[in-house]
């Protein structure tokens with residue numbers, strides 16, 4: 001796919017650049033009238049943002065949402081090809097091979113129904129960093145051991161064999177984890193942004209995933225399969241509603257749980273769970289994003305000094321973007337810009353998103369949108385005299401989390417030296433936890 005930089009290389013109609021496919025044009029008359037050809041004509045190059053009014057007039061609503069959710073880099077840059085399906089967007093010949101294998105497997109799968117998995121596919125399954133329960137569910141799904149309704153029905157159990165999510169098709173692995181509209185939404189909205197309709201069976205999907213040889217992607221897939229299975233059970237046994245954002249949150253929670261578990265077992269100390277005051281003269285900016293698949297996201301940040309006093313609190317709403325991870329990295333860029341505008345020179349930025357923190361620390365250049373926003377952030381660093389980026393668990397980031405979750409209510413408000421009344425107790429408890437025991 002094309003990743004949009006300044007949009008001058010990419011043709012609106014004939015190139016592959018809109019997530020989810022397309023674009024669908026609403027007004028062909030306007031499209032011709034304005035002689036639109038390159039994507040750059042849809043970008044306001046002063047502010048490096050999309051020309052929302054124009055886009056809304058020309059494209060249909062789903063394409064409009066997709067286009068507006070593409071994050072543009074502040075420095076424009078040139079358009080490049082990136083490889084969707086890996087988090088850094090890098091293409092290697094290994095991945096090209098995997099892609100071809102996937103196409104081949106699809107042809108084979110359509111001619112015979114069984115795909116035999118070589119030992120290395122099982123090895124990869126168990127070697128991943130995902131939680132044991134995620135690996136096991138994935139193994140049961142591939143081996144055909146999950147008690148899915150279609151299977152129970154065939155064994156003469158008295159159940160309705162239709163899908164727990166959509167009730168429109170039989171509930172088997174291929175449908176529940178791939179072809180059901182509910183599953184498709186989850187996969188596409190996940191950080192992998194996978195178009196699962198390319199695969200005819202769940203086994204084949206797993207085969208292609210292993211060929212990618214990307215440990216992050218494999219663990220994410222396993223966590224997603226588990227989260228879908230859990231969501232299905234919640235519908236069946238707890239009468240809960242299916243919400244895409246809820247499933248994605250479970251995926252990122254279990255990824256973090258897995259990382260924290262590894263850390264706790266490994267030589268590294270447990271990750272900090274409480275908010276800590278910054279060093280004297282340094283401002284700490286905590287930031288967060290709330291992601292909604294059915295509506296725009298909100299951003300929140302709070303800046304505090306070495307006494308724990310609030311210097312500023314800011315909300316931003318609405319932000320449309322593709323995934324929770326992209327919302328987090330956009331929150332980071334926004335926070336860095338705010339810190340510059342507020343005149344902070346010695347700053348430490350703190351996130352509770354471990355995936356973002358790991359991408360930041362890995363400092364490898366990629367071609368994905370995530371990489372280009374991280375690159376924006378790195379360029380902003382030169383504005384500071386001293387700067388660092390920390391991770392804290394969610395329990396230490398409650399004020400920023402509150403602001404992000406309530407950004408819709410507060411819209412784009414800025415509080416100077418205070419926070420909204422409803423967040424007083426969170427700021428207070430952050431300061432209180434600093435007191436030594438017995439004080």
Ligand SMILES: [Zn+2]
Nearest residue numbers: 163165166180
């Ligand atoms: Zn379904």
